[in-house]
Amino acid sequence: MNNPLSSASRRALRALSIAYFVQATGALCVAGSLPAISAAWHLSDAQSARLLSLFGLTFALAAPLVQVFFGHHRRRQLVLTGMVLFGLGAFAFALAPAYPGLIAARVIMGIGAGFIGPVLVALGAELVQEPQRGQAIARVLLGVSLASLAGIPLAAWIASLWGAKALFALTGGVSLLSGLHILLTVPANGAGQRIRFTELTQVLREGQYLTAFLVVFFITSGVYSFYAFIAPVVRDTYAGGSHAVSSALAVLGVAGVLRNLTVSRVAVRYSAEKLLMAGMMLLLADMLLLVLLPALLGGLLVALLFWAFATDLLWPSQQRRIVEIASARHRGIALALTSAFMFAGIGFGSAVASWIYPLMGFNGLIAVSALFILLALLSLRASEQRRKPAAAACCRGEA
Template identity: 70%
Template sequence: MSNALSLSQRRALRALSLAYFVQATGALSIAGSLTAISAAWQLTDSQSARLLTVFGLTFALAAPLAQVLFGHYRRRQQVLSGMLLFSLGAFAFALSPGYGALIASRVMMGLGAGLIGPVLVALGAELTHEQQRGRAIGIVLLGVSMASLAGIPLAAWIASLWGAKVLFALVGLISLLSGLNILFSVPSGPEGTPIHLADIAGVLRKGEYLSAFLVVFFITAGVYSFYSFIAPLIRDTYAGGTHAVSAALTVLGVAGVLGNLYVTRAAARLSAEKLLITGMLLLIMDTALITMLPKILSILLLALVVWAFATDMLWPSQQRRVVELSSTKLRGVALALTSAFMFGGIGFGSAVAAWIYPLAGFYGLTGISVAFILMALLCLRLSERLRKLPASEQAAPQ
């Protein structure tokens, strides 16, 4: 059987990738636009960072519950509904009169993303044969890397030039257009798989699954405890302004895309576990190096190349590993829980950063980032050990 993707498959996967781009940009542009958001609503940096926390924790709860309530619907229908809700949340953010309304709008965006994120990967996997699955997942998740490459730096530039309100109005508009693209490019597909709370509990009771979800939780907590404060770090530690932040975000984006492209090709010959271990070790060593190097902006930008390359090796490898772990019946709930733990980690990491940064500054953030990634490595080792046990012995300890 040929491993080549057809034209219609490539078109559909690109539409899903674009949807991931829009979601990731809207969700994570808070980090690059922290200063502009704080200025627009007279907030502290910690208050603005908590908007990322609110989104992450909302998504973490919404992703699995959305599969319980709506998992029986066609996956494309779930994505289109999520894109509409995400768009409305972005428009509400742009029109928010105060901090309470900002939080409510981020909850709305998190609910919409809970319908989008887990389903995009599952839908992309369903469009292709098993031999093409690693490549298809890589194409869909390329949207996340492209958000880092272009979306988040562009968002930071728009926010600094025209303000955060214009930025989120554009996010809302592009989200609507992306939904239309999916409507016309992606096949409707079969009915979704009904998911029950008992299914979620059953998956979480399996040690190999729970430990796999904790891998992504600690990875994202480690990454976002540093990334969520990238703008204040550059401002306070490296004496850089708006252009320096945009340059750092661009460097992160370019290197991240390279990491994603590397994984897309390496998936044919390297296991997901090996790619995860390599990416996490690179991330630990580079973060430690950033801590020790002179606080010169050009040196930071060079170090961020490795940091972003390593980070974007991790996302597709983790998703691939969960797909390989799960049966067809459990794939939807497993991916929903993966996304839930991912954004739970984002919310937790950014919340820890908002608490640590005023107390311990730059060194506090890098230290906690390394600690979280070490926890992810331990969870991966545990997950692999449990994966090799007989099914009767895989239940998590009661």
């Protein structure tokens, strides 16, 4: 049965999708803008990459703590608070006189994102009736896909053309405008749900959850230990300029959106575990391909097509697997912790890369990325071993 969304719901969901686009672009644009950031503040690429790490680790801590201390407030209020903090952090970044100011600004942006990311989907879902929730969630998540497709390549281009300070000033302005858009179009009805700290620790103590979260952590560490240095890699290994960096990021974004169509069909036929295994094996094969191929920009772009396909297998499969593992009572907590572990992986992976790349260059990045993916495979195996006894115990309890 077709359940069309009302015009008011479409406007509200569009505002939330734009907010997700702004947050995702502002969070990850550092990766494509490393040379511009380094030039503007006279930093090394490693120092600039640590700003991505700092954001990821701040978000990882903020996201669950926001739910513990502020989760009972109205969700629109949380998102508006986050958009203001995110925007002010971006302005502070643009105006920072030196590296300590940049660090403080990224912490503020990370805290702001902790109010936004975990809440947007839930807020979008509560704006519509039950039959329309799948459609509503898809509309909200479109902002993340568009950030990969257009936002991050566009940010890299703006940074190369006008400089990193202009990029972050623009990010701050757009963040505040996005918050105003939400204020004018998204109704304030519907309170959130507070998560108790004891519930967080209870979930983390359970082996089947912790090993599943480690799968998420090591995958994102592996992906972002390479992605964080995509701009220096294009410059140093493939002799490409700023336009080549934008092209590489655009290939990742376009390929990711197109591959989503294939992945959604494959997900119907195969389990989350099989798709995770396939995605990780494809990533490892692609890393080997990058090492063996001549250092030609065209070869890198082809390899990035496979990279995008592999990561598109991984991201939704991780979320699906967490939903399947979690009990109804712990599902919300488990998904919040999944986001936390994901951004912790982004922070940790890019931090390791900032140490490895100056010492070992391109091959060092590939080696550490492959190591993280192997650890994710081991975590997946451990998670499956712990999951089976838990499932059997659950079945005995129902019997």
